[in-house]
Structures are given as C-alpha cells and as structure tokens.
Amino acid sequence: MKGALSMNDSWIDEELGRRLKIGGEGTPQLVRARVDETLAALPTKRRVFRKVGYATIAACVAFGGLIGVSVMNPDVARAVRSLPVIGSVFEMLGDDGIRQSGEAGLSSRGNVTAEDQGITMTITEVLYDGVRLSIGYVIEGGDDLRPERAEMYVNGKSVNFSSGERGNKVDEGVYAGLIDYKTTEMLPDQFILKLEYSRMEDWENKVDGNPKTTKGNWSFAIPVKKLTDGVxxxxxxxxxxxxxxxxxxxxxxxxxxxxxxxxxxxxxxxxxxxxxxxxxxxxxxxxxxxxxxxxxxxxxxxxxxxxxxxxxxxxxxxxxxxxxxxxxxxxxxxxxxxxFETGKNEHTAPLNQQQLPITLSLGEAGKLTASRIEFAADETKLYYDIEGDNPYEQAYNVWLEDDSGNKYKGMMPQLIEAEPGRYRFVMKLPQIDAQKRLTLSTIETKAPxxxxxxxxxxxxx
Missing domain, CATH: 2.60.40 (Immunoglobulin-like)
Incomplete structure (x- = not known):
C-alpha cells in the first residue's frame, strides 16, 4: 500500500532529520526546511555499494578542523556548519565498526562545506585507522545528487585508491552518503588530504539511462592523523x-x-x-x-x-x-x-507480546526467533535471534505488518550479542500502537x- 509505505518512510525521515538537524536562530528557512524534511527513505535493498576502480587516493583521519576550499554563500555556510552531525551519517549508514567508532568519538567532527553551481556538499565525519578511510557527507541542492569519483592528493601528491559508496536520498533535495576509500600504498601517520570533486550525478534526472551530470568544483583540504589507539x-x-x-x-x-x-x-x-x-x-x-x-x-x-x-x-x-x-x-x-540474492519464500507469524518468544522456520536458511518488542512514544524496538549460515543478511530482511496492511521496516539492525550459530539483533522501527494486531515477516535468504x-x-x- 502506498500510504503504508509513506508512514514508515516518514518515521525514518524524522529519525534521520533529528540526527542531522539544523539548529540556531540564524538558520535560513530554506536550508532548515530541506534538512528538517526527510533524510532519506531507506531503500529495500540492504545497501548501495558502488565499486570504483583504482584511481587516486585516500586514507586518513582526522584531527582538528576540516577546511573547505570553495567559496559559498555565507548564510548557507553558517547554516550547514551548524549541523551537529557527529554520530549521524556514520551512525545511520555505517556498518558496526563505523557506527561504534562514531559513537566512541573516534571520528573527526567535520561540518566543512563547499559550494558551486548551486550545489552544497558538506563533509560531516572522517575516520582513518590505517585500513579504511571513511567519509560521511551531505549534499544539498537537488534530488538524489551524488558525487562522482574524486581526485585526491596526500601532501600534494596524487595517489591511487579504490572506493565503495552507500547512501540515502532526501525528498527535498538532500542526500546523505558514506564513502569508504582504500589506499593502494602506505600513507604517513599525519598529512594533509585534499579531495577535489568535479562532477555531481543526479540520479533522479537521467539522460539516455545515465544520471545527469553537473560540472563544478567542490574541494576540501583535510588535516589527517591516523588512528593508532587500539590498533x-x-x-x-x-x-x-x-x-x-x-x-x-x-x-x-x-x-x-x-x-x-x-x-x-x-x-x-x-x-x-x-x-x-x-x-x-x-x-x-x-x-x-x-x-x-x-x-x-x-x-x-x-x-x-x-x-x-x-x-x-x-x-x-x-x-x-x-x-x-x-x-x-x-x-x-x-x-x-x-x-546477494534472497529467496522467494516469505515467512510470517502473528506477533503477540504476551506469547513471545516466537520462532519462524526458514528452511535451509535456519530460523528467526523474536524474543521481545518494546513500544515507545517515538519508536519501536524489536529484538530477535538469527540462527543460520547467513545471519547478517537474514537479519536485515525483517519487518512488521499490522492488520490494516501497513508495513513497518526499520533501519540497519544492530548486532548486540553473538555466539557460534546464534546472533542477536535489535531493529529500530517507527512508533507503533501497542494495541495493533501485528504480524512478524521475513524473506528467506539464500545460504552462500x-x-x-x-x-x-x-x-x-
């Protein structure tokens, strides 16, 4: 049902918006409205991951402030820089390692912006541990705008990298994303990383099947210090x-x-x-x-x-x-x-809080056991165990449905406990009336x- 999906998307948008919310009385109304709108309806696919071939480099993290090179409108700059984003893009889009590092304060506090051609890009968080360089960003100025590959320099020298990207678009022209860069050579423990983005891709407006591109200059100079504690x-x-x-x-x-x-x-x-x-x-x-x-x-x-x-x-x-x-x-x-394909078998069972735990058999994929559900004023938490050979993929393909046909799909499930053969997750879902009759649903995931x-x-x- 279209209405059912919008209900769920609205909650996800509000949650993302809360994490990336603009504050301050001086915030321009246009920017406030766009960021306060939805920060991305999470897609049904578990992630968008784009592999880029060897090109220029990156790997690093962050100490001190980040420096935007491009010039931008002062009002917009003040608004975007006011975003208290630490624990936001990383927390919403990152895997367990990125999310935990962000929550522990190991990532840099960015909020650096560059603007050109009416498009503003903000680097919100950066993390480098000697293995991966991860950058969180927000782009404002169009529907589903994403940066094309960057040119990168370490202390002025061009170096090689490969990269992967995932993200979510915002209804009112804001896109939040996370890029992992993998360097092909060793980097100094401390250096200046320069990123130059020269093209933005608009995936909402395609030409001959390809995203429409906008040429410009979005440049950042980032002081970097490798994370060494705990390595x-x-x-x-x-x-x-x-x-x-x-x-x-x-x-x-x-x-x-x-x-x-x-x-x-x-x-x-x-x-x-x-x-x-x-x-x-x-x-x-x-x-x-x-x-x-x-x-x-x-x-x-x-x-x-x-x-x-x-x-x-x-x-x-x-x-x-x-x-x-x-x-x-x-x-x-x-x-x-x-x-990365899922099976066609959908498994369901009535979810009665008084009758938990309940178990869904998933055939060769194992089984799912829901043990607890918590109803709150702003969200619902579902706790469940996955037993099988593909627990992380199976854990994502879980949702609730009420007797009116409304589906409630949550964000990336978080692993909270693991032992051989059994993995416990918690998934945050939108607020649900505790009096509703609910059904637990999942799609069987193929074992590798x-x-x-x-x-x-x-x-x-």
Missing part, C-alpha cells in the same frame, strides 16, 4: 605465512589488522588461468574468530595479475570485516560465493556456497 598489526612472510592448497588453488595469508573500526585480512589466491574469474561481487570470504563466531563482511578490494602465456593467476585480496574487539588466538577465513576445502586457519599469537 594491532600481524604480518606474515615467507614460509611462516599460513597457507592451504586444494587441487590447483592456493590461499595464503599475508597480513591481519585489528582496529576499533575494522578487522582487515590480506590474502593471496593463486589459481590456474583457465579457471574463469568469479565476478567481483560474488567472490567473498567469511571470517570466524577462535570461538567460531562469524563477523560481518563490510567490503573488499582485489587485484589480479597474469601475463599472456602464464599458467597461473595471482589475486591479492584486502578483506574488511566488523571489529572483533579483542585479539583472538586465531582466525579462520573461508571462501564463499554469494550473489562455501568452499571448506580452502578454509584457512590464521594463528595470531
């Missing part, structure tokens, strides 16, 4: 490197990094060139700690090399997962193939194809 790096070399071979494929661990924001594992895969390369989005890995707990996959980069006539191909992977929070005795890496023959144990101590 532990373990490097392997030569015969000491953990490796496993299955048939003609060899997997070797090179480096493991633990930080408050990320667990990073670098591995090499050698395989015959006559084996077709698996599409990037399908060739993934699972990470388990020494207790057997599975950690959320958050992103990766890869680079393959082989010459004509070579019989083998080397692929270097840099894999990123949610932070573990401790240094385990060992890790286990397991290659999987995942198309696992290659246990290439399961690699990586000792840490």
């Amino acid at each position: 532990y790096v373990h490097t392997f070399s030569g015969n000491d490197a953990p490796r496993i071979q299955s048939k003609d494929v060899t997997l070797t661990a090179r480096k493991v990094t633990f930080s408050p924001a990320t667990t990073s594992v670098e591995v090499d895969m050698i395989e015959p060139t006559d084996i077709a390369e698996v599409p990037f989005h399908q060739n993934l890995f699972q990470l388990f700690d020494d207790r057997g707990v599975l950690f959320q996959f958050t992103g990766s980069t890869s680079h393959s090399q082989s010459n004509n006539g070579d019989k083998v191909r080397l692929t270097e992977y840099s894999l990123e997962f949610a932070p573990i929070g401790r240094i385990p005795e060992y890790l286990i890496i397991r290659p999987i193939s995942d198309s 194809e696992v290659d246990k023959q290439l399961e690699l144990k990586i000792p840490i101590h």
